[in-house]
Amino acid sequence: MVLLLHLPRFPLYLITSSHSLHLRALSTSSKTTLLRPPKATLTTSQPVTVTNPSATELSLEKLFVPPGTNVSLDTARVLNGSNILLSNYANDALISQAEFVKSSVKTEDCPSDGLPEFALVGRSNVGKSSLLNSLVRRKKLALTSKKPGKTQCINHFRINDSWYLVDLPGYGYASAPHELRMDWEKFTKDYFLNRSTLVSVFLLIDASIPAKQIDLDYASWLGQNQIPMTIIFTKCDKRKKKKNGGKRPEENVDDFQDLIRGFFQSVPPWIMTSSVTHQGRDEILLHMAQLRNYWLKH
Secondary structure (H helix, E strand, O other): OEEEOOOOOOOOOOEOOOOOOOOOOOOHHHOOOOOOOOOOOOOOOOOOOOOOOOHHHOOHHHOEOOOOOEEEOOOOOEOOOEOEEOOOOOOOOOOOOEEEEEEEOOHHHOOOOOOOEEEEEEEOOOOHHHHHHHHHOOOOOOOOOOOOOOOOOEEEEEEOOOEEEEEOOOEOOOOOOHHHHHHHHHHHHHHHHHOOOEEEEEEEEEOOOOOOHHHHHHHHHHHHOOOOEEEEEEOOOOOOOHHHOOOOHHHHHHHHHHHHHOOEOOOOOEEEOOOOOOOOHHHHHHHHHHHHHHHHHO
């Protein structure tokens, strides 16, 4: 049986409880199982192939269904290391050209050509610039540094001369001057609220460590303001030793989802990534493509 989901132009993740997400104890009974179909691979010569997971692994309430997607449990395909269904809008995903355009400190100073864009944001040192460089397959397109807090403006990178990747200032960098931190927060949130060409915010979360309250609060704010969001779990290649109290990235991903599940009406899309192994790079590009192409046609 085919189920046609009637979704709004963009999926909205609405807060259903308090104004901020709070860390709480996680019971083992609340754990979720990560969907793990075979890995998707983007090449220049052929489209991606994703094998259908078994019907027992599919649970519609835990999956992200892109707008305009017909869902059939027999034919549905899920991007590897994510909860995202692949739709017929996932075309022209490859990046062949990338160039830095400009840095802005005000939303009104951003490019005005009307091209769709995706914004990367996350806690300082979460790996935003490294992920951006991985996506475009260039080592130095975006500034990377061992010292967090380097990105201090809204940085636009034009992709294939048809859309933008946007690198935003990191939040939570305690060593930055208080006035500068306030300015970053002000113009970043103004950009989220008033940028009409913003297709989706990609919120980066460090999967090598347990959930941080500041990340939960940021996700809460995006949800309250009905801003389309995708959670990008970074550093999924890192393995912390159990004897030192660390958890595997898969466990931290499960925990973060458990923490936000009760505060959103529908589950946000999420992808596991690593800028070292390039895990999730193809999946992000396909996800961006299907959101972007739907946005352009509607």
